[in-house]
Amino acid sequence: MNIQKFTFNPFQENTYVIYHKNKCIIIDPGCYTIEEEEILQGFIEKNTLEPIKILNTHAHIDHILGNQFVAEKWNIDIFMHKYDMPILENARKTAEMYGLTQYKTSPLPKYFLDEQDIIDFEGTKLNIFFTPGHSPGHICFYNKSSNILISGDVIFKNSIGRTDLPGGDYTTLMNSITSKILCLPETTSIFCGHGDVTNIADEKKYNPFLQ
Ligand SMILES: [Zn+2]
Ligand SMILES: [Zn+2]
Numbered sequence: 001m002n003i004q005k006f007t008f009n010p011f012q013e014n015t016y017v018i019y020h021k022n023k024c025i026i027i028d029p030g031c032y033t034i035e036e037e038e039i040l041q042g043f044i045e046k047n048t049l050e051p052i053k054i055l056n057t058h059a060h061i062d063h064i065l066g067n068q069f070v071a072e073k074w075n076i077d078i079f080m081h082k083y084d085m086p087i088l089e090n091a092r093k094t095a096e097m098y099g100l101t102q103y104k105t106s107p108l109p110k111y112f113l114d115e116q117d118i119i120d121f122e123g124t125k126l127n128i129f130f131t132p133g134h135s136p137g138h139i140c141f142y143n144k145s146s147n148i149l150i151s152g153d154v155i156f157k158n159s160i161g162r163t164d165l166p167g168g169d170y171t172t173l174m175n176s177i178t179s180k181i182l183c184l185p186e187t188t189s190i191f192c193g194h195g196d197v198t199n200i201a202d203e204k205k206y207n208p209f210l211q
Helices: 036-046 067-074 081-091 091-097 170-181 200-206
Strands: 002-008 013-020 023-027 051-054 077-081 119-121 124-130 137-144 148-152 189-192
Touching: 002 036, 002 189, 013 036, 013 189, 023 119, 051 067, 051 119, 077 081, 081 091, 124 170
Parallel strands: 023 051, 051 077, 148 189
Antiparallel strands: 002 013, 013 023, 119 124, 124 137, 137 148
């Protein structure tokens, strides 16, 4: 499985395209401007990839700004955890609050994901971890064979997700990090929702929030 990172929108959010054979999954499409849409589309077309799904780690506005573009462009569905539905349903108001006047309303997911679900991706598997605390329905995606975790806004290089937004809770977040993430193999690469890629060993050693 391969992974390509893009950093989009005023929040510098990381959008990931994971691909295997000629199929791809788009995780947290954050493209907001036409230029950003073209960058994403250009990568997919240049590599002759066929998008099959949109996955959202959670429904905060910076992670869903490109949902409509991607869903309509390739006629694919959105998958996320149902506990983040209130956030998604409130997204237009949130966009207005941040002055994101070009926000294109995200379609609603037809399917929900939860702990224990597995997405079979051309023979490779993505495990779903339920990791609330930053948002009530936050999930992470784990590919064991490539040793990759896509962590959304749960953990960052030397930091953790904020817990002061609606539905956030610090104790819940720390419990998610301890029970779902730090127990993964030390060499696991963590592809975060913002900032640089990191790994389990470095976060155990250097992350000031985990000492
Ligand atoms: Zn977030
Ligand atoms: Zn974010």
